[in-house]
Amino acid sequence: MDSGDEPEGSEGQRKKKRYHRHTPHQIQELEAVFKECPHPDEKQRMQLSRDLALEPRQIKFWFQNRRTQMKAQHERADNCALRSENDKIRCENIAIREALKKVICPTCGGPPLGEDSYFDEQKLRMENARLKEELDRVSSVASKYLGRPITQLPPVQPIPISSLDLSVGSYGAPPPGLGPSLDLDLLPGSSSSSVMPFPFPTAVSELEKPIMAEVATSAMEELIRLVQTDEPLWMKSAGDGSDLLNLDTYDRIFPRPGQPYKSPDIRIEASRDSSLVIMNAVTLVDMFMDPVKWMELFPTIVSKARTVEVLATGVAGTRSGSLILMYEELQVLSPVVSTREFFFLRYCQQIEQGLWVIGDVSVDLSRESQFSSSSRSRKLPSGCLIQEVPDGYSKVTWVEHMEIEEKAPTHRLYRDLVNSGVAFGAQRWLATLQRMCERFARVMVTGASPRDIGGGNTVHWIS
Known part of the structure; x- marks a missing residue:
């Protein structure tokens, strides 16, 4: 290519770049204006x-460079101040650490506990x-086989096998000769000495326990809101005035992002x-947290x-x-109604004096598939709030919330009863609880046998 065809800019690029240095007068004037207007x-x-005989572009670039220079100066000053403050705090921290090494615990007279003392204490409590x-279990088994209590060991509370705690309200101790256990052999599912003929999953791993604790805590928070909130979460039925859950409002208040598509x-x-x-609140809580007492308290529901x-x-x-992991099977006293099986977490917490939530x-x-059932059910956050009231009574607010997927249609005689939710609803649970508590109270007062006060299987329905 001929040199004459080279672009004009290439020759200018080979020339040495010219630099213009401002005069002291120009810099002084520019600095004065910068102080007033950056x-x-x-x-x-x-x-x-016009005043300084400079190009407008030169004026613009000078102010840009001056602002950048001023910003850098401010940042250096701030960094120096922060560095000085950081050094001061580090010196104070070192002095405090040295002073703490010489502190003596006023309780035991020894050195102070380490940073992990709280967690160590919790581990020791657990x-x-x-x-x-374990001591209670060993003591109970030893007493059973020896035929007498273990006097060498400290007094322990043996694990309940089939007895019901009947300290109802203010009635006091049971009458002499009655004993702590009611004769409930006539009630279905009350044979506590028999072993359950169904398998159970393996023990929960250590990694799963914190997850289950978090699930139970979240479920209890939701349950408390379900108990204490009325409209618009709950609506009154036009027929019998019972509480009906507004599902749209529920899904909006308690969204579940990971919930799969509903069939x-x-x-x-x-x-x-x-x-x-x-019945007093403490006794109710003890019965609800013991599976054997749970069956004996609801014999027509819990099989x-x-x-x-x-x-x-x-x-x-x-x-x-x-916090316990439980299994239960619920029933309606008819062979044509499918039972419902659940593996669920039951969490008990005392909110305040005389107020409990379960x-x-x-x-x-993973092993839930071992159980053959025509009904596939899942408990959503459910339970009850138990509040102690005077004269040995308790106010119980019950919430039942379940997802039901029937594999086989319900018999037509019970279809309306089951599909309406009455068969396994809160009304039936409370009606059974009222009847059993009244029965226990009468046993405590009269000293009569349960067989003499309406023993046998009594079905109490609310329609």
Whole structure:
């Protein structure tokens, strides 16, 4: 290519770039204007260009460079101040650490505890609770086979096998000769000495326990809101005035992002009811947390129940904070109505003095498929709130919330009863609880046998 064809810019690029250095007078004038206005507009730049014999572009670039320089100076000053403050705090921290090494605990006179003392204390509490439970179990078994109590060991509370705690209200201790256990052999499912003929999953792994605790806590928070909230979450039925759950409002208040698509065969059953029962709150809580007593308290509803694993024990010898993994089978006293089976977490917590909450929520277990059932059910956050009231009574507010997927259609004689939610609803649970508490109270007062006060299988329906 001929050199004459080279672009004109290439020759200019080979020339040495010229630099223009401002005179002291120009810099002084520009500095004076910068102090007053760091960001001059076009009109001001044109005026400075005429006054100082500079290009408007030179004026613009000078102000840009000056602003950048000022910003860098400020950042350096801030960094120096922060570095000085950081050094000061580090020196104070070192001095405090040295002083803490010389501190003596006022309680024991020894050195202070480490940073992980709180967690170590919690681990010790959990280990003590586990050891106490093991001691109770060993003591109970030893007493059973020796035929007498173990006097060498400290007094322990044996694990209940089939007895019901009948400290009802203010009636006091049971009459002499009656004993702590009621003769409930006439009630279905009350043979506590028999072993459940169904398998259970393996023990819960250590990785699953924190997840289950979080699920149970979340379910209890939802249950408390379901108990305490009325409209628009609950609506009154036009027929009998019972509480009906507004599903649209429920899904909006308690969204479940990971919830799979619901099959059209899935039916939601939700009910809420409250009533007074003649039994104190602590006794009710103890019965609800014991699967054998749970069956004996609801013989016409609970056909099977068992504790799969105890995930957490109560605090300070109470049921508050207890978390157990349970299995239960619910029934209607008819062979043509399918039973419902659940693996669920039951969490008990004392909110305040005389106020308890017991929450249930289903969990998915890998071996649940071993159980053959025509009904596939799942407990959503359900349970009850128990409030102690005077004269040995308790106010119980019950919430039942389930997802039901029937594999086989319900018999036409019971279809309306089951599909309406009455068969396994809160009204039926509370009606059974009222009747059983009244029966226990009468036993405590009269000293009569349960066979003499309406023994046998009595079905009490609410329609």
